[in-house]
Amino acid sequence: MSETNGHHEKKRLDNPPQTIEFKIQRREKLGGETRWEVFEIPYRRNLNVISALMDIRKNPVTKDGRQTTPPVWDMSCLEQVCGICTMVIDGRARQSCSALVDDLLLASGSNTITLQPMSKFPNVRDLKVDRTRMFDHLKQVHAWVELDGSHDLGPGAQISNETAQERYAFSRCMTCGCCLEACPQYFEDNYIGPQAIAQARLFNMHPTGKITIDERLDGLMGEDGITNCGNAQNCVQVCPMSVPLTKAIYETNRDITVNALFGWLKK
Amino acid sequence: MSSNGLKIAVVGGGLAGLAAAMKIAEAGHSVDLISVVPVKRSHSVCAQGGINGAVNTKGEGDSPWKHFDDTVYGGDFLANQPPVQRMCEMAPKIIYLFDRMGVPFSRTQEGLIDFRRFGGTLHHRTAFAGASTGQQLLYALDEQVRKHEAAGMVNKYEGWEMLSLVLDDHQVCRGLIAMNLQTLELKEFPADAVIMATGGPGLIFGKSTNSMTCTGSAVSAAYQQGAKYANGEFIQVHPTSIPGEDKLRLMSESARGEGGRVWVPKNPGDKRNPKDIPTAERWYFLEEKYPAYGNLVPRDIATREIFQVCLEGFGVGGENQVYLDLTHIPAETLTRKLGAILEIYEMFVGDDPRFVPMRIFPGVHYSMGGLWVDFEQRTNIPGLFAAGECDYSIHGANRLGANSLVSCVYGGFVAAPSAIEYAQNVERGSTESNGIHAAELKRQQEINDQIIRNEGSENQYKIHDELGKWMTDNVTVVRYNDKLKATDDKLVELIDRFKHISINDSNLWATQAVPHARQLWNMLHLARVITLGALNRDESRGAHYKPDFPDRDDEKFLKTTIAEFSEESPVLSYEEVDIGLIEPRKRDYTKGKSKKA
Ligand SMILES: Cc1cc2nc3c(=O)[nH]c(=O)nc-3n(C[C@H](O)[C@H](O)[C@H](O)COP(=O)(O)OP(=O)(O)OC[C@H]3O[C@@H](n4cnc5c(N)ncnc54)[C@H](O)[C@@H]3O)c2cc1C
Ligand code: SF4
Numbered sequence: 001m002s003e004t005n006g007h008h009e010k011k012r013l014d015n016p017p018q019t020i021e022f023k024i025q026r027r028e029k030l031g032g033e034t035r036w037e038v039f040e041i042p043y044r045r046n047l048n049v050i051s052a053l054m055d056i057r058k059n060p061v062t063k064d065g066r067q068t069t070p071p072v073w074d075m076s077c078l079e080q081v082c083g084i085c086t087m088v089i090d091g092r093a094r095q096s097c098s099a100l101v102d103d104l105l106l107a108s109g110s111n112t113i114t115l116q117p118m119s120k121f122p123n124v125r126d127l128k129v130d131r132t133r134m135f136d137h138l139k140q141v142h143a144w145v146e147l148d149g150s151h152d153l154g155p156g157a158q159i160s161n162e163t164a165q166e167r168y169a170f171s172r173c174m175t176c177g178c179c180l181e182a183c184p185q186y187f188e189d190n191y192i193g194p195q196a197i198a199q200a201r202l203f204n205m206h207p208t209g210k211i212t213i214d215e216r217l218d219g220l221m222g223e224d225g226i227t228n229c230g231n232a233q234n235c236v237q238v239c240p241m242s243v244p245l246t247k248a249i250y251e252t253n254r255d256i257t258v259n260a261l262f263g264w265l266k267k
Numbered sequence: 268m269s270s271n272g273l274k275i276a277v278v279g280g281g282l283a284g285l286a287a288a289m290k291i292a293e294a295g296h297s298v299d300l301i302s303v304v305p306v307k308r309s310h311s312v313c314a315q316g317g318i319n320g321a322v323n324t325k326g327e328g329d330s331p332w333k334h335f336d337d338t339v340y341g342g343d344f345l346a347n348q349p350p351v352q353r354m355c356e357m358a359p360k361i362i363y364l365f366d367r368m369g370v371p372f373s374r375t376q377e378g379l380i381d382f383r384r385f386g387g388t389l390h391h392r393t394a395f396a397g398a399s400t401g402q403q404l405l406y407a408l409d410e411q412v413r414k415h416e417a418a419g420m421v422n423k424y425e426g427w428e429m430l431s432l433v434l435d436d437h438q439v440c441r442g443l444i445a446m447n448l449q450t451l452e453l454k455e456f457p458a459d460a461v462i463m464a465t466g467g468p469g470l471i472f473g474k475s476t477n478s479m480t481c482t483g484s485a486v487s488a489a490y491q492q493g494a495k496y497a498n499g500e501f502i503q504v505h506p507t508s509i510p511g512e513d514k515l516r517l518m519s520e521s522a523r524g525e526g527g528r529v530w531v532p533k534n535p536g537d538k539r540n541p542k543d544i545p546t547a548e549r550w551y552f553l554e555e556k557y558p559a560y561g562n563l564v565p566r567d568i569a570t571r572e573i574f575q576v577c578l579e580g581f582g583v584g585g586e587n588q589v590y591l592d593l594t595h596i597p598a599e600t601l602t603r604k605l606g607a608i609l610e611i612y613e614m615f616v617g618d619d620p621r622f623v624p625m626r627i628f629p630g631v632h633y634s635m636g637g638l639w640v641d642f643e644q645r646t647n648i649p650g651l652f653a654a655g656e657c658d659y660s661i662h663g664a665n666r667l668g669a670n671s672l673v674s675c676v677y678g679g680f681v682a683a684p685s686a687i688e689y690a691q692n693v694e695r696g697s698t699e700s701n702g703i704h705a706a707e708l709k710r711q712q713e714i715n716d717q718i719i720r721n722e723g724s725e726n727q728y729k730i731h732d733e734l735g736k737w738m739t740d741n742v743t744v745v746r747y748n749d750k751l752k753a754t755d756d757k758l759v760e761l762i763d764r765f766k767h768i769s770i771n772d773s774n775l776w777a778t779q780a781v782p783h784a785r786q787l788w789n790m791l792h793l794a795r796v797i798t799l800g801a802l803n804r805d806e807s808r809g810a811h812y813k814p815d816f817p818d819r820d821d822e823k824f825l826k827t828t829i830a831e832f833s834e835e836s837p838v839l840s841y842e843e844v845d846i847g848l849i850e851p852r853k854r855d856y857t858k859g860k861s862k863k864a
Contacts, residue, residue, distance in 0.1 A: 029776040051512040058728040076478045078514045082308040125777040139417045144410035145369040156366035158378030168371035
């Protein structure tokens with residue numbers, strides 16, 4: 001959120017255009033060719049990219065009057081917390097629900113908004129991608145607390161609010177993939193990436209989670225592990241949830257060093 | 268598959284579905300988990316405010332019994348009491364379990380779980396993790412289920428939509444049919460027991476606070492196959508939502524819980540900036556009318572009061588909106604306690620609510636009604652279980668804030684052992700080989716083929732818009748019988764027009780047109796259940812309010828509405844409510860709660 005010292009009012013578009021153009025990258029199916037299509041819709045206040053796409057879907061006719069297939073994209077919560085509607089908008093990976101048309105037009109100074117699918121994941125169709133591998137990464141780093149069982153065993157360990165808040169910041173990650181899209185080191189799933197490292201860190205910070213830290217660090221020490229990070233820091237800049245990704249990478253590297261130094265003591 | 272070879276399918280991976288899947292896997296049985304979206308993206312992530320459980324950290328003398336009493340009273344006595352009591356007793360244990368799973372709950376200075384106040388209670392009973400509690404709870408279950416998945420106990424089918432149940436000749440559930448949303452391939456999922464946990468039906472109202480997956484479609488399909496649907500007419504309209512083009516975004520009740528005040532200018536024409544309107548010229552109508560609960564009256568009451576004030580012309584700027592004001596609270600406190608939800612407002616409206624009063628209006632939010640279940644989460648169809656927002660069992664005529672998350676987990680925790688027990692005892696007979704699965708699959712394939720072939724002139728998205736508008740205008744906050752009747756006529760017309768849609772998508776790969784058409788058909792039918800349930804209930808109770816019948820009528824309507832499908836029209840009947848533990852009393856929030864319980 002913005003500064004705390006005064007009332008912050010948003011810049012609004014003063015002279016909105018009559019119509020706006022959406023330039024959408026289309027692909028019929030996995031592995032198919034891509035092409036561009038341009039759609040035109042009447043401008044309204046408070047439009048976001050999703051409501052524009054809904055408009056287009058209702059009546060999929062291109063700007064030059066050609067009937068076409070409705071663009072396909074994913075959406076669910078529309079509150080930027082499920083992560084599903086992520087796409088590349090005017091060159092930047094972000095959620096289409098929270099991409100407001102006014103802001104985009106203000107930023108670009110044009111009447112056209114460009115939509116593309118994320119490029120680092122299999123492109124199912126149009127703007128829809130398959131991010132299954134991100135969930136697989138979570139398995140690889142054992143992103144969970146090992147419980148004795150889910151039966152009643154009373155409360156967990158007492159934790160300071162400070163630690164709780166620090167963990168909360170990591171726990172807000174919605175597996176959207178923006179960080180992977182922006183990471184210059186990540187392609188073809190060669191690298192597990194910042195998201196999974198931050199989730200490992202989330203559990204390594206927990207009093208019970210810590211007990212199985214070795215398994216988590218193991219998952220980060222393979223060929224696709226944390227050493228692939230080139231410290232470009234793009235991830236932390238694009239993360240819509242402000243997950244402290246570089247901090248996670250730094251602290252996890254530290255944990256790995258400590259483990260390497262003292263690991264033999266445990267054996 | 269586990270050694271004893273039980274086959275249990277869970278449909279839906281929100282809080283309820285994941286809770287059930289975790290318990291089943293933990294008991295050593297394998298689970299098929301089917302979900303439209305990757306389970307981690309389920310609608311439960313939207314819950315902001317918190318989860319209720321009478322842990323009594325603040326030493327206020329809170330107890331599960333008081334939680335029980337608040338829930339039953341808040342629900343205007345329409346809930347069967349035994350499961351509510353059981354849920355309230357389980358609630359502290361559920362919160363503790365989430366604590367052990369690593370949910371970053373906000374803490375007290377001693378390092379204990381912190382609790383806040385929510386609507387409909389005088390106690391600090393709501394545990395919260397920042398302002399995205401649902402996200403945090405869902406993730407915790409998602410992580411545990413992922414662990415079981417990695418161990419081979421849970422088979423996830425994400426991107427699959429349930430279309431129908433497979434029933435044998437005796438109306439016993441033997442599995443389900445689901446559709447792959449990329450290929451449109453249909454697949455049979457044979458199962459000894461099926462647990463439905465598919466969430467609420469907000470999309471029937473067009474725009475609501477729900478996620479886009481909350482169509483109620485799967486539940487409606489089950490209803491059309493013979494499952495009883497209960498209390499459909501009880502739809503909660505949340506008092507404070509942020510109007511938007513694509514959806515109504517919720518402003519969580521925690522904004523009021525943390526001290527937010529609702530007001531309008533006393534002078535209806537007042538055009539001044541809200542900050543420039545002196546206190547004496549503001550009308551804090553909730554505080555004035557309900558001195559005991561003030562801004563924290565239950566949702567149905569807050570909704571109606573806000574609605575009424577706007578109807579009387581007091582809405583800010585003459586529009587349907589009132590102020591929800593937090594600006595008297597230090598910005599730093601607000602950031603700490605409500606950061607994420609205030610960001611939502613700022614992100615989608617542009618103003619910073621720490622410095623500018625928010626503008627809000629009621630929006631459709633939650634369905635108290637759902638599949639009928641008994642006290643062990645069994646539906647009337649043997650082998651079919653339900654849990655979470657898609658079942659009707661806990662909230663009666665109105666749900667209290669932060670009571671849904673706990674009811675979802677409770678439902679999942681009860682449904683799981685119940686389904687296991689059933690699956691262990693059911694006779695499989697020859698059902699696996701006698702072709703009922705293939706026959707149902709064929710039936711579903713034919714429906715798809717028909718939809719794909721159709722070349723009518725109707726546009727399905729326009730039909731959906733009309734559905735939403737009619738339902739929102741006539742079947743939400745204030746209900747009149749003539750309008751309800753007209754709405755049902757309209758629904759019948761829309762059902763007919765549906766038959767003339769064309770899907771407008773020649774590319775069937777990953778098309779959304781076919782799934783949407785399937786959902787729309789089901790939504791139209793469920794809409795009739797909601798509308799006719801409301802038409803028939805000539806009283807006012809909880810979220811259901813008819814100005815022509817302003818009072819609660821226990822003699823006639825202290826009853827659960829049951830809807831059963833028939834080709835012409837839903838068939839309604841009424842079932843007694845189990846009120847054996849707390850005697851019904853008049854609901855009155857103008858004073859502190861009368862002590863009877
Ligand atoms: C904005 C908002 C804020 C809220 N805040 C709170 C709060 O603070 N406290 C509280 O207690 N409650 C809150 N609620 C209510 C609560 O979030 C929901 O009632 C609850 O999350 C429902 O959980 P569920 O498990 O029943 O279903 P959901 O989380 O909705 O999950 C449904 C699942 O079913 C799947 N599904 C649906 N249809 C099909 C199908 N046909 N085939 C296969 N899978 C299907 C979906 O993919 C999903 O996985 C809030 C609700 C909203 C809208
Ligand atoms: S870390 Fe941030 S950018 Fe990366 S997946 Fe999570 S929320 Fe998205």
